[in-house]
Amino acid sequence: MSHDQIARRNVYVLVAAQAVLGAQLPMIFTIAGLAGSNLAPNKCWATLPITMMVIGSMLTATPLSALMQRFGRRAGFFFGAAGGATGAAIGAYGLSTGSFLVFCIGALCSGIYMSANGFYRFAAVDTASESFRPKAISWVMAGGLLSAVGGPLLVNATNDAMAVSFLGTYLAVIVLNVVGSFLFLALDIPKPKPPTAGSPLGRSRAQLLRTPTILVAMICATVSYALMNLVMTSSPLAVVGCGFDKDYASYVVMSHVLAMYAPSFFTGHLIARFGAEKIIAIGLTILAGAGAVAISGFDLTNFFAALMLLGLGWNFGFIGATTMLTAAQRPEERGRLQGLNDLVVFGGVTMASFSSGGLMNCAGGSVHAGWQMVNLAMLPFLVLAGGALVWLWLRPDQGRS
Secondary structure, three states: OOHHHHHHHHHHHHHHHHHHHHHHHHHHHHHHHHHHHHHOOOHHHOOHHHHHHHHHHHHHHHHHHHHHHHHOHHHHHHHHHHHHHHHHHHHHHHHHHOOHHHHHHHHHHHHHHHHHHHOHHHHOOOOOOOOOHHHHHHHHHHOHHHHHHHHHHHHHHHOOOOOOOOHHHHHHHHHHHHHHHHHHHHOOOOOOOOOOOOOOOOOOHHHHHOOHHHHHHHHHHHHHHHHHHHHHHHHHHHHHHOOOOHHHHHHHHHHHHHHHHOOHHHHHHHHHHHOHHHHHHHHHHHHHHHHHHHHHOOOHHHHHHHHHHHHHHHHHHHHHHHHHHHHHOOHHHHHHHHHHHHHHHHHHHHHHHHHHHHHHHHOOOOHHHHHHHHHHOOHHHHHHHHHHHHHHHHOOHHHOO
């Protein structure tokens, strides 16, 4: 096989994994807040299970990256699927016993899979040529299209399948992890070679953070992902709180996740043509538009339009930032930089998901006021990311790396 033939094969495997195992993410994001609202002693803690999952992802990003650096991508992805199955099993037990604490512990374990899922995009470029990298990242992200449809449909089919609401959904997540993990047997990504005496060690974490291109890429990735999570986490609560059926909440999430991944078929081409920085800037602008639409009304059309714009803005911002980051890394820095990046990204997402429930349920006197507060909270972070991009543009090329 030629170089990119191997890369394409790996991309196909990762697309399938994104479609099958990745379906658990929209499933959990759709129901965890609703289930948490039923179990939590205080409604302000309704989205804590989602926050716990993101915390689990943040805490495992660095050790998971180190594990992949030493034992290869396949071992890391198997570990991620095992974490997803374990988390779903604990969550199911928490639901069946009515324990909010156990439910949150299960969500924390589910974060192991969420972290592993984030490395799919990095694995896509391991065997890819420089010209194929943006497309490889985009195609793997596009695999989320099937999970965007399948996940919410599975929620609708399973959420009332058993006496305890949502218990059937968590059992379905266990099956997805067990069955989907067999896909990783088809991956053909060589294990990284262990460093030898005299081989380059690459930049330290402190030096990486002082590199302008890497720093701005991490800021834009963090802001794009965190703001998407901030709004998406509260959207099911807002939809149901405005008087619509919970099935509509899953459809809103479905449309959002479709918008997250459908553009991936052409995002890589746009990045190759116009550059990652311009695509990130467009993504941040679209995220601002999503907030404006959400604030403007509380009809279903507003929810659908705002969440679809939110997904599109995330796609451009996050894939653009990932492409910028991988272009700035050296082979010997791969494990160090990718783990550091996802630690920072999911640290931001943790704060966003933790804030989401408080803003939604406790910052305003009504569901409408809470939803507006959630969307207004996006503004300062969009200004931060936009300012970072402008700062990078104003620097001479030799001062970026």
